[in-house]
Amino acid sequence: MAISKDEIIHIANLACLNLSEEEIERYTLDMQEILEFANTINNVNTEGMSETIAANNKSNVLRKDEVKTFENIEMLLKNAPSQDEGMFRIPKVINN
Amino acid sequence: MIRDDYEVVIGLEVHCELSTKTKIFCSCSTEFGGEPNTHCCPVCMAMPGTLPVLNEKVVEYAVKAGLATNCTIEKNSKNDRKNYFYPDLPKAYQISQYDKPLCREGYVTIETDEGEKQIRIERIHIEEDAGKLNHDEYGRGTFVDLNRAGVPLIEVVSKPDLRSSKEAEAYLRKLKAIFEYIEISDCKMEQGSLRADVNVSVRKKGSKELGTRTEMKNMNSFRNIVRAIDYEAERQIEEIENGNTIEQESLRWDDISGKTFSMRDKEDAQDYRYFPEPDLVAINLTDEYIENIRKTLPELPESRKKRYKENYGLTEKAANFVTASKCYSDLFEESIKICNNPKTVGNLIMSDIARILNEREEEPDELKFTGKELGELVTLIDKGTISSAIAKKVLEELFNEVKMPSKIIEEKGWIQISDESAIKDVVMKVLENNPQSIADYKAGKDKALGFLVGQAMKETRGKANPQMLNKMFLDELNK
Numbered sequence: 304m305a306i307s308k309d310e311i312i313h314i315a316n317l318a319c320l321n322l323s324e325e326e327i328e329r330y331t332l333d334m335q336e337i338l339e340f341a342n343t344i345n346n347v348n349t350e351g352m353s354e355t356i357a358a359n360n361k362s363n364v365l366r367k368d369e370v371k372t373f374e375n376i377e378m379l380l381k382n383a384p385s386q387d388e389g390m391f392r393i394p395k396v397i398n399n
Numbered sequence: 400m401i402r403d404d405y406e407v408v409i410g411l412e413v414h415c416e417l418s419t420k421t422k423i424f425c426s427c428s429t430e431f432g433g434e435p436n437t438h439c440c441p442v443c444m445a446m447p448g449t450l451p452v453l454n455e456k457v458v459e460y461a462v463k464a465g466l467a468t469n470c471t472i473e474k475n476s477k478n479d480r481k482n483y484f485y486p487d488l489p490k491a492y493q494i495s496q497y498d499k500p501l502c503r504e505g506y507v508t509i510e511t512d513e514g515e516k517q518i519r520i521e522r523i524h525i526e527e528d529a530g531k532l533n534h535d536e537y538g539r540g541t542f543v544d545l546n547r548a549g550v551p552l553i554e555v556v557s558k559p560d561l562r563s564s565k566e567a568e569a570y571l572r573k574l575k576a577i578f579e580y581i582e583i584s585d586c587k588m589e590q591g592s593l594r595a596d597v598n599v600s601v602r603k604k605g606s607k608e609l610g611t612r613t614e615m616k617n618m619n620s621f622r623n624i625v626r627a628i629d630y631e632a633e634r635q636i637e638e639i640e641n642g643n644t645i646e647q648e649s650l651r652w653d654d655i656s657g658k659t660f661s662m663r664d665k666e667d668a669q670d671y672r673y674f675p676e677p678d679l680v681a682i683n684l685t686d687e688y689i690e691n692i693r694k695t696l697p698e699l700p701e702s703r704k705k706r707y708k709e710n711y712g713l714t715e716k717a718a719n720f721v722t723a724s725k726c727y728s729d730l731f732e733e734s735i736k737i738c739n740n741p742k743t744v745g746n747l748i749m750s751d752i753a754r755i756l757n758e759r760e761e762e763p764d765e766l767k768f769t770g771k772e773l774g775e776l777v778t779l780i781d782k783g784t785i786s787s788a789i790a791k792k793v794l795e796e797l798f799n800e801v802k803m804p805s806k807i808i809e810e811k812g813w814i815q816i817s818d819e820s821a822i823k824d825v826v827m828k829v830l831e832n833n834p835q836s837i838a839d840y841k842a843g844k845d846k847a848l849g850f851l852v853g854q855a856m857k858e859t860r861g862k863a864n865p866q867m868l869n870k871m872f873l874d875e876l877n878k
């Protein structure tokens with residue numbers, strides 16, 4: 304499985320990662336190894352097998368539409384480095 | 400005006416917030432408003448280790464939407480992750496549906512100048528809404544409120560079948576009406592519970608290939624959608640005529656200048672790297688489940704419209720208008736049970752009630768009075784107790800305070816004068832004061848009669864019975 308340097312740069316951009324030249328080289332090789340490993344599964348003979356759409360064969364795990372209020376919001380807000388007026392505060396997002 | 404050697408092609412992706420009590424993957428309330436982050440929990444705030452559990456009502460409502468728009472329901476469905484970074488999306492992915500949406504291949508019928516037209520629906524899928532970013536005016540940063548994060552949405556994707564801004568508006572209004580009828584959403588555009596991504600392209604007439612499209616996201620008013628489509632189509636035609644090419648990109652519509660602007664998206668912004676959501680299991684629906692939902696579908700606007708025309712003699716225009724909103728249609732049905740005069744009720748809704756709402760900048764669902772009041776009002780007109788001029792005044796009163804119309808006219812002293820001698824007095828007085836009009840009438844100017852009746856109405860502050868006035872003036876003038 305070959306993966307190009309350009310593809311690594313594209314994926315890094317999607318993940319909002321800044322990679323150095325050296326890291327790009329390294330991840331290209333790493334990613335190739337991962338893909339080769341995963342490729343094993345592509346070689347499994349699936350002829351005559353029906354399609355699955357999930358990793359297990361359970362289905363319809365559903366919840367009733369009933370409100371349960373979570374009381375400890377303070378604790379959740381505390382996980383963020385900065386909050387104010389009951390909201391998470393983050394650096395200014397420029398909204399084109 | 401769009402040049403007539405070009406054709407505009409529009410596709411709409413309509414997002415509709417479902418009116419379930421709780422969010423799609425957790426038990427937090429979906430109630431609108433509320434203090435920031437008070438309708439949140441570890442799941443919708445994306446705390447590590449939490450797991451989503453699908454709300455059964457979301458599946459039910461989406462299937463309902465599919466059935467009401469003639470879709471095929473996918474019996475084996477699943478959820479997928481759509482990956483992108485934005486601070487209103489705490490998980491950095493949205494749980495949506497990719498290749499197995501719950502509903503496929505439906506259509507809705509719209510009315511156009513050339514008659515009825517079917518607009519095809521490619522798919523309807525379920526997904527979660529994002530949170531809200533509040534931009535601080537003092538430059539202290541951006542504030543994140545996750546109350547809306549995880550509110551259930553359906554996304555309805557149309558085929559590129561729409562050919563004008565007018566058709567796009569008609570399609571959106573039809574979807575809104577259907578969703579109101581089946582009661583899966585309050586469809587309040589001003590609150591963002593119904594909004595659309597609008598795709599526009601143009602091509603030379605006769606061309607089979609689609610032109611390059613641009614997209615305007617999150618439009619939430621009919622007026623702006625129409626303006627944005629017209630502007631964008633003209634801009635694209637001008638670019639092409641000037642020898643330029645259209646770039647596929649997201650545009651921002653600016654309300655105030657009435658123009659679209661490039662958002663300068665990164666090339667790869669659209670690469671969402673969808674993959675099956677490993678935290679959720681498949682959705683398998685039985686025929687029985689689907690049929691049971693089909694049985695709960697109420698009568699839809701299309702059918703009501705047909706009934707109003709055939710059984711009640713409403714014009715195409717009136718039937719369309721009244722059924723375009725569930726509130727109007729329910730008001731109509733309730734009223735005619737009382738007064739048995741569908742034509743007058745239809746006209747009052749289409750002309751006066753719509754006009755007053757418009758003046759007040761309100762929507763039909765903000766009407767406070769019901770068919771009980773409107774039905775009685777029409778009965779009072781039919782019995783001759785009040786004139787239609789007074790009826791309009793009673794309507795205005797109903798918008799201020801809900802009371803029975805009989806009570807209003809009694810309190811205001813608006814009961815119509817149908818007493819012959821009282822009317823005769825007025826007629827004689829008006830004739831005496833307007834000798835010129837009598838001369839005009841005798842000289843063949845029929846308009847003079849209208850003037851005299853108008854004067855008599857003024858004299859009685861609109862309370863005189865207009866038919867009686869008319870007849871009595873004629874009798875006197877022709878003596």
Ligand SMILES: [Zn+2]
Pocket residue numbers: 422425426427438439440441442443444549
């Ligand atoms: Zn929650």
